[in-house]
Amino acid sequence: MNVTGALIFLVLALAIIAGLAFYAMKLRKEVKRRDEFRIEEDQRAIQNSLDNLDFVTGALVQGQVDITEGAWRCKVLLEIVDPSLAERAEFQAFGQVYERTRHLKTHSARSKLTPRERMSEDKQRLEVEAEMRPAVLAAAEAVIKWRAQGPSALH
Numbered sequence: 001m002n003v004t005g006a007l008i009f010l011v012l013a014l015a016i017i018a019g020l021a022f023y024a025m026k027l028r029k030e031v032k033r034r035d036e037f038r039i040e041e042d043q044r045a046i047q048n049s050l051d052n053l054d055f056v057t058g059a060l061v062q063g064q065v066d067i068t069e070g071a072w073r074c075k076v077l078l079e080i081v082d083p084s085l086a087e088r089a090e091f092q093a094f095g096q097v098y099e100r101t102r103h104l105k106t107h108s109a110r111s112k113l114t115p116r117e118r119m120s121e122d123k124q125r126l127e128v129e130a131e132m133r134p135a136v137l138a139a140a141e142a143v144i145k146w147r148a149q150g151p152s153a154l155h
Helices: 003-061 067-081 089-101 107-111 115-148
Strands: none
Touching: 003 067, 003 115, 067 089, 067 115, 089 115
């Protein structure tokens, strides 16, 4: 191999390396952009969940939503914000209602029940609601109080 051939291979190799370096930088920028987008989406989801939590707890306290439905929604929203929140002592009533009523049918599955089965499930739900009402309302009040503390209260 002569010097001219070696120089051609060297220039070709440098061009390939430069092209790969450019492509790597482009991919790195895309990864960074996607990470920033994911972080923004996560923050938006948390903020939406907190806003919804405000609405649901307010509706619970004002008696505008059933205890079971409100407790289920609060449990899910707290878990979206931070899974450990649903385990806090002051918020555990939501999870307790969920555990005691999760076997009950909802939506289309409920419509397939016979009237007798539906009445039986309604009775079970109403018993849980009567028993858990004070604890769920106290948990809703605790969420309202916690939310009033602002973003620093998250942890």
